[in-house]
Amino acid sequence: MRPYIVGNWKMNGVKAMLAEARAIDRAAGRNPGVDVALAPPATLIGPLRDAVTMIGVGGQDCHTAEKGAHTGDMSAVMLADAGADFVILGHSERRRDHGETDAVVKAKAETALAAGLTLIVCVGETLAERDAGQAEAIVGAQVDGSLPVLADPASAGLRLAIAYEPVWAIGTGRVAAVEDVVVMHAAIRERLMAALGEAGAAVRILYGGSVNAENAAALLAAEGVGGALVGGASLTTEAFLPIIAAASHED
Numbered sequence: 001m002r003p004y005i006v007g008n009w010k011m012n013g014v015k016a017m018l019a020e021a022r023a024i025d026r027a028a029g030r031n032p033g034v035d036v037a038l039a040p041p042a043t044l045i046g047p048l049r050d051a052v053t054m055i056g057v058g059g060q061d062c063h064t065a066e067k068g069a070h071t072g073d074m075s076a077v078m079l080a081d082a083g084a085d086f087v088i089l090g091h092s093e094r095r096r097d098h099g100e101t102d103a104v105v106k107a108k109a110e111t112a113l114a115a116g117l118t119l120i121v122c123v124g125e126t127l128a129e130r131d132a133g134q135a136e137a138i139v140g141a142q143v144d145g146s147l148p149v150l151a152d153p154a155s156a157g158l159r160l161a162i163a164y165e166p167v168w169a170i171g172t173g174r175v176a177a178v179e180d181v182v183v184m185h186a187a188i189r190e191r192l193m194a195a196l197g198e199a200g201a202a203v204r205i206l207y208g209g210s211v212n213a214e215n216a217a218a219l220l221a222a223e224g225v226g227g228a229l230v231g232g233a234s235l236t237t238e239a240f241l242p243i244i245a246a247a248s249h250e251d
């Protein structure tokens with residue numbers, strides 16, 4: 001399975017950041033065994049698309065509807081029209097800040113697929129849930145509840161990736177223990193196989209949460225880790241390129 005390294009710029013980035021994107025694009029060209037992508041703020045999707053040739057470009061969210069009276073929102077059709085090939089859905093910051101439920105994530109996922117986008121669906125437990133021994137149950141329920149119905153389930157590996165992002169590890173500098181990541185990725189894989197049959201084996205499961213140049217190699221080498229969703233460390237080439245290089249060694 002080709003490793004997939006995705007940078008989530010969140011609400012960071014103005015046109016001056018396109019220089020970073022170009023450098024990341026060149027690095028992707030030097031690591032052809034790795035799928036690299038960036039999800040900039042929606043305002044930069046079009047300019048970034050025009051600035052790069054090797055990497056994927058995606059949105060960070062979309063509405064459940066194709067169009068309509070939803071001031072300030074963005075539809076999957078618009079993301080695709082702006083040049084996106086994928087969209088991140090169900091990020092914990094969206095679940096927290098906008099009250100997104102699994103049912104909403106699933107509805108967004110189905111609209112995004114219909115618009116021709118591929119998906120990165122995020123799941124992850126809070127620290128309280130982990131401390132209560134509920135991490136697997138919570139994440140399993142999020143996978144079950146957020147997965148879209150696929151018109152062609154056999155194509156799941158091409159249409160969908162899951163990002164396991166423990167909420168307590170995002171932007172905190174606290175990275176999950178590799179053993180815990182392995183256990184959770186295996187649990188997610190089981191849910192994918194139950195939902196999608198054999199096609200579930202081809203869905204990449206990314207780890208996200210304070211991935212950086214120092215910890216990337218160990219995480220990416222771990223059993224069942226198909227790549228990384230990277231926030232803070234994707235904002236500069238200096239921080240992001242070593243992560244792409246680490247994935248290249250796992251190719």
Ligand code: PEP
Binds near residue numbers: 008165172208209230
């Ligand atoms: C993320 O936002 O998906 C993320 C993993 O952020 P960070 O790498 O900054 O923890």
